[in-house]
Amino acid sequence: MSNAKDISIQQLKTVCSTCSLRELCLPMGLSQDEVDQLDNLVYTRRRLKRGESLYRAGDEFTSLNAVRTGFFKSTVVFEDGRDQVTGFHMPGEVMGLDGIGTERHAVSTIALEDSEVCIIPYSRLEELSHEVRSLQNQFHRMMSREIVRDQGVMMLLGTMRAEERLAAFLLNLSQRFTARGYSASEFHLRMTREEIGSYLGLKLETVSRAFSKFQDQGLIAVQQKHVRIKDAEGLRKLLGREA
Amino acid sequence: MSNAKDISIQQLKTVCSTCSLRELCLPMGLSQDEVDQLDNLVYTRRRLKRGESLYRAGDEFTSLNAVRTGFFKSTVVFEDGRDQVTGFHMPGEVMGLDGIGTERHAVSTIALEDSEVCIIPYSRLEELSHEVRSLQNQFHRMMSREIVRDQGVMMLLGTMRAEERLAAFLLNLSQRFTARGYSASEFHLRMTREEIGSYLGLKLETVSRAFSKFQDQGLIAVQQKHVRIKDAEGLRKLLGREA
DNA sequence: GATGTCGATTGACGTGGATCAAACGGCTTT
DNA sequence: AAAGCCGTTTGATCCACGTCAATCGACATC
Numbered sequence: 003m004s005n006a007k008d009i010s011i012q013q014l015k016t017v018c019s020t021c022s023l024r025e026l027c028l029p030m031g032l033s034q035d036e037v038d039q040l041d042n043l044v045y046t047r048r049r050l051k052r053g054e055s056l057y058r059a060g061d062e063f064t065s066l067n068a069v070r071t072g073f074f075k076s077t078v079v080f081e082d083g084r085d086q087v088t089g090f091h092m093p094g095e096v097m098g099l100d101g102i103g104t105e106r107h108a109v110s111t112i113a114l115e116d117s118e119v120c121i122i123p124y125s126r127l128e129e130l131s132h133e134v135r136s137l138q139n140q141f142h143r144m145m146s147r148e149i150v151r152d153q154g155v156m157m158l159l160g161t162m163r164a165e166e167r168l169a170a171f172l173l174n175l176s177q178r179f180t181a182r183g184y185s186a187s188e189f190h191l192r193m194t195r196e197e198i199g200s201y202l203g204l205k206l207e208t209v210s211r212a213f214s215k216f217q218d219q220g221l222i223a224v225q226q227k228h229v230r231i232k233d234a235e236g237l238r239k240l241l242g243r244e245a
Numbered sequence: 246m247s248n249a250k251d252i253s254i255q256q257l258k259t260v261c262s263t264c265s266l267r268e269l270c271l272p273m274g275l276s277q278d279e280v281d282q283l284d285n286l287v288y289t290r291r292r293l294k295r296g297e298s299l300y301r302a303g304d305e306f307t308s309l310n311a312v313r314t315g316f317f318k319s320t321v322v323f324e325d326g327r328d329q330v331t332g333f334h335m336p337g338e339v340m341g342l343d344g345i346g347t348e349r350h351a352v353s354t355i356a357l358e359d360s361e362v363c364i365i366p367y368s369r370l371e372e373l374s375h376e377v378r379s380l381q382n383q384f385h386r387m388m389s390r391e392i393v394r395d396q397g398v399m400m401l402l403g404t405m406r407a408e409e410r411l412a413a414f415l416l417n418l419s420q421r422f423t424a425r426g427y428s429a430s431e432f433h434l435r436m437t438r439e440e441i442g443s444y445l446g447l448k449l450e451t452v453s454r455a456f457s458k459f460q461d462q463g464l465i466a467v468q469q470k471h472v473r474i475k476d477a478e479g480l481r482k483l484l485g486r487e488a
Numbered sequence: 489g490a491t492g493t494c495g496a497t498t499g500a501c502g503t504g505g506a507t508c509a510a511a512c513g514g515c516t517t518t
Numbered sequence: 519a520a521a522g523c524c525g526t527t528t529g530a531t532c533c534a535c536g537t538c539a540a541t542c543g544a545c546a547t548c
Contacts, residue, residue, distance in 0.1 A: 146345035
């Protein structure tokens with residue numbers, strides 16, 4: 003269980019073709035044959051400790067990174083030092099798409115808990131997606147979905163009030179956890195109130211107050227980072243209401 | 246000058262290889278040979294009158310559209326009817342990237358003045374970018390830059406105050422006009438105060454007040470939709486200042 | 489078990505931008 | 519030239535969220 007051969011078997015087991023995340027990650031929608039080809043592309047992984055950064059804004063861009071286990075946040079830093087969380091990333095999600103355009107990362111990405119990523123060398127991805135048509139297609143869809151996601155956040159930041167933003171955030175997390183086979187109604191927040199606030203364009207006190215209010219209204223039960231959604235429909239109603 | 250042959254010549258003149266926008270648009274960075282190949286891809290154009298929509302959210306996605314002349318806005322519509330402008334588009338910019346992921350448009354795009362677009366059938370773009378390596382690369386960079394741009398808007402909406410947002414907006418327009426060979430300091434706004442406000446997450450009154458204040462401070466001269474930037478450095482200083 | 493640290497909660501107060509409302513100015517229509 | 523329509527400007531007031539500050543609670547370290 004500790005000799006070299008076992009380690010290499012361990013590695014083989016974590017290539018795309020046998021990865022439990024393949025329906026959420028880059029291989030999404032590819033045939034078995036096609037996923038097998040991905041195994042030649044994704045062959046290195048990297049472990050990160052909580053708080054460690056995967057890459058920093060300005061770093062040279064060489065590869066995409068798929069979350070295998072753990073949880074990440076991405077932040078943009080503005081000239082004057084202000085920063086903002088632009089996204090949280092969970093297993094199966096691909097990080098680093100922002101680096102392709104300039105060959106430098108535009109955001110910094112940091113592990114919020116001990117994590118592991120699959121490294122996808124970008125030049126090889128370009129080669130392979132040049133050969134495998136459906137991979138090219140899937141990659142384009144992934145980029146496009148990222149654009150749509152960002153536009154959803156713009157909508158949230160531009161038109162919603164504090165409680166609507168938090169409700170939308172909780173429902174979004176819930177839905178993403180569900181897609182990964184976790185409970186839709188009960189989960190552990192990996193980020194602080196301040197990080198949530200930064201993402202939602204709010205101050206941490208406002209986030210905290212909104213949590214408390216939701217609890218008072220019986221919509222959720224919160225204790226520190228543990229959240230249980232008691233009335234998802236009620237949260238959804240908060241969103242849909244007339245402006 | 247009005248017979249069929251002249252019309253076809255007119256069309257030939259507007260393929261990518263001879264288009265004056267080729268350094269800003271899809272052909273950016275491609276060699277002459279490669280741009281020549283694009284001419285087989287982009288062969289249809291469409292004229293739109295002011296107020297006409299290029300596509301609506303939910304429409305089937307079949308093609309990207311590059312602005313040839315004119316000016317467009319894109320808006321997301323939320324379930325409850327609230328909407329937000331997510332972008333303004335000027336010549337050389339490619340619209341519709343949001344549709345790739347779901348094969349339906351996620352936003353509605355409307356001409357803000359009489360305009361013309363080049364239609365880029367997506368399936369043919371995929372084919373061609375499969376053959377022409379640098380086109381594939383350029384297309385990926387374009388998508389990536391869109392993601393970075395959206396993150397910049399998230400930053401703006403999440404952390405900046407009203408006057409900072411407007412200053413950032415004006416500087417951004419100025420820079421894009423410059424890239425197109427127009428004056429950096431004097432231009433005509435194609436959108437209303439309300440549309441600017443929607444994009445910046447502000448109400449039209451706030452936008453109007455910020456314009457007036459900039460004018461009082463001698464940073465700009467505004468009259469209706471005509472803007473002259475008198476002190477670009479002063480506008481930039483508004484942005485860079487400590488939070 | 490005592491101590492220190494960091495994040496979360498809660499209250500009191502201030503303010504930037506929203507809201508409501510009125511008037512104005514540039515266009516188009518006739 | 520008159521009338522009407524938008525889009526814009528400006529003022530007065532309101533309120534959601536930010537700011538400032540105190541306390542609390544969870545967890546780690548000694």
